[in-house]
Amino acid sequence: MSHLLLYSFPGAGHIIPLLDLTHLLLRRGLTITVMITATDIPLLKPLLSSHPSSLHKLVYDEPEITPSPHHPLIAKVISTQKLFGLIVQWFDSHPSPPVAIVSDFLLGWTSELASHLGIMRVVFSPSGAFSSSVIHTLWRDIDEINAENRDNRDENFLLAFQEIPNSPEFPWWTVPQVVRDYKTGDQDLESFRKGMLANMTSWGIVYNTFEKLEGVYMDFMKKYMGHPRVWALGPLVPENDGPIPVIGRGGSSVVPHGNLLRWLDQKPDESVVYICFGSQVVLSEMQMSALAGALELSNVGFILCVKESGSTSGTGSIPGGFENRVGNRGFVVKGWVPQLAILRHRAVGSFVTHCGWNSTLEGISVGVMMLTWPMIADQFANATLLVDQLGVGKRACQGGPESVPDSVELARLLDESLSSDRPERVRIKELNQAAAKAVEQGSSTRDLDSFVKLLSEI
Template structure:
């Protein structure tokens, strides 16, 4: 029975899919040790109860972070390298040490760790193959880009001829980590080396499936020069499986039964779900535009607003909004059981920031996507949904000063629930492909292929 060490980045968008991956690995007979902080242990409890003998934990305290003059994520990732020694000590004291480490793509330094331990390193990407391809090309070519970039030139455009469909993005849509590199320091270069190390690892796992991104998975196989690139998604709990989806990622601030009861009273495909993930907080200006669009529209809706933003930042719901929309709307201030909401028959479309977890949840639920990307890989994900797949429409894109026109957005909200829209037809077809990927498609085949190779190490 092979033993794997899994090391997720400690953030909900990263740890949730790797826990779903862990469930699949455990069901296939592997032993797994997962590295987590004490704060994340509650997220593991459902898996521990299902697999008490084969799932183990390596609980660590997050190392002290030395502030970076550029990006806090770089400082946090650099700090995790202090765990090199404790992991080595744990490994050598273990009666049956792991044969491989599966670590988040942000932890490129674990390639060196794996080499030191004499085991294989597998990259786990909670993002899709398309956005990962773009981001890798950016890190690879950033020094050349730096030579051609003029400070303050927001019209600077980057094209990626090597990637299928030759995508391109304006400079302002490039992730801030990479833009920071233009004025980077030693930490930025260390982080860059870690990102490039991902492409020389023994294998790569993408949370995606062939019907969604097969061409980009094949592209990465050609790029790295081997077939140990696996599409192991969509990594989501089964709709009627052993794990309760209502608690996925945390505790809901609203009783799930209350949300379901509200949705049960609505006709099929009549509700728009609006959520911007765990990181993004709308500015006051953006919230006014969104609220205005909802008031002008005729749709039923669930609006999920990040709780911290209501208290500490400017994302305040306009005064009297909830009274004006009445029973047509349901406003939630905090975490909601998103997957359970999206899977409900009453939900027909999804206004999303295009984080990859939300993207996969929307696709598998068969709801039309209304894209509003703001940071990181979200612009690439939106381009995939709208330009490549034709399953979504753009609502807005950009930072806190960029807002949709309320009247235009209201019209798009209304139209998104129209049954004859081509995007709705395509998303239903892709949703079925996602189900097949889990049952007998790339998720099942690629995981089996991975485990077969691991068992021979």
């Protein structure tokens, strides 16, 4: 029975899909050890209870982060390298150590760790294959790009990725900040880039995606890496009656989930728009004002989930009197909610999303039209995939920290998103059926079988 060590980068968007993958691998008879912080153990408990003999945990304290003059992500990634010795010590003392480590794509240094231990490293990507194609091409070619866009002065400098299928183009301002900050010779940035490039020399890579969604990009990544060990195992979402609770997935709701679901129960089928920007994004004052204005002008029922930050200057709170003006037509939540449970409710018909990959896949897995409002990182690529390539969404906002939608136009989009004859709604239903087929007995099941078989042969 193969033993794997699974190591997620800290953060809900990374841990949640890795635990969904853990569940799949446990069901295939593998022994799994999950590296996890004491803070995140509650997320693992349901799986520990259902697989007491084959699932284990390696608990660690998050290393102290040395401040970096760059993006906070850089300092956090570098701090994780301090765990190298802890993992080696655990490995050397284990009676049956793992044959491979499956680690997050931000933890590129674990390729060196795997080499030191004499085992395989498999990359787990919580981002999709399309955005991964773009990101890794960026890191490979960043010196040439910087030479062409000298001093990064032109925010609208257009990057054309001719070798990637569909030849996508993105303006410089949509490129992740950590890439835009890159300068040759900077020790921290060089270390981060080295880790990202190490992903492409790993033994294999697992994507939370499926063939019908990103087949051409999976093929591209196989060509990029020079071997076929690139697997699409998604969408990784828990079953309603599985060991990972849909209601508590990722954390506890700030409002009783029963209140939310009872409110939804009162609404007609596909009459509610769900609006959420993930666990990291805080809207600016102007963005929040525009969104609230659009909701007031619209006729839709809605759940508005927002992250508020009272200590950050310029961030937007819900406008005064807004909840009274919309009355029972809206349900406002300030904090974490059981997103998947909400999206699966019959009353929800569309989804205003920041296009984080987990949210994107959850929207596809339930078949709701998406209104895209990307903010950072891979979200611009994901929005392009949804709107321009798949035709299952419309742009609610161009995106980014400075972009503000027109309230009248957004109100119109909100209303139209619930119309049954929208072509995007037809296409998302088709994609939803393809997703279900992939994980039941289709392409994702085939890739999972292949992945497990190769691991058992190591």
